[in-house]
Amino acid sequence: MAHPIDSHVGRRLRQRRSLLGMTQQRLAESVGIKFQQIQKYESGANRVSASRLWALAEALEVPVSYFFEGLSSPEMEESTAAKAEADTISPEVLTNKETIDLIRAYYGLKEGPRRRLLDLAKTLAGAA
Structure with missing residues (x-):
């Protein structure tokens, strides 16, 4: 089972790639891997190493921190749950x-x- 942070990073990767109109194949070629690896990253099945995350960030023209935006600790989630429901949209909308x-x-x-x-x-x- 994928770790929640790996799944989050994968969703952010897919969102940015889609927003740029970039195919998995093109992104994979730009960082020197096979497109199947991009699929695994996007699904959260494979964890992205620090060096690969850096290369992906450069290819997608975002800072590395982009992939972690929206993450919070469990303690923060409890205290901001009501606000989050009112202020956010479903991540699926962005796909x-x-x-x-x-x-x-x-x-x-x-x-x-x-x-x-x-x-x-x-x-x-x-x-x-």
């Missing part, structure tokens, strides 16, 4: 093709229209 397409389109906009779109989305979400 949906529609979500990735929306994020790409959003960042394709110039800053002014991007802000207006964000304000509109917040208004619509508040009305729901």
Whole structure:
């Protein structure tokens, strides 16, 4: 069974790769491994070594800390459980093709229209 931290790192790896529109094959080639290894990392079946995590971070243009964002200790989880439910979305949402397409389109906009779109989305979400 995969360790929860390995699963979290794998989900973050998949999210970033998908957001960049990068295939498992292309990512694997950029760090000198087979795409099957990327599959194992993303599922949490295999643990990512420090040196490989560094190479993956460079290939995905993120700091190594990106892979650990969102993790917390069990003590912190208990004290922030109510806030987390209200403030977060399901991690699976970030793997949906529609979500990735929306994020790409959003960042394709110039800053002014991007802000207006964000304000509109917040208004619509508040009305729901």
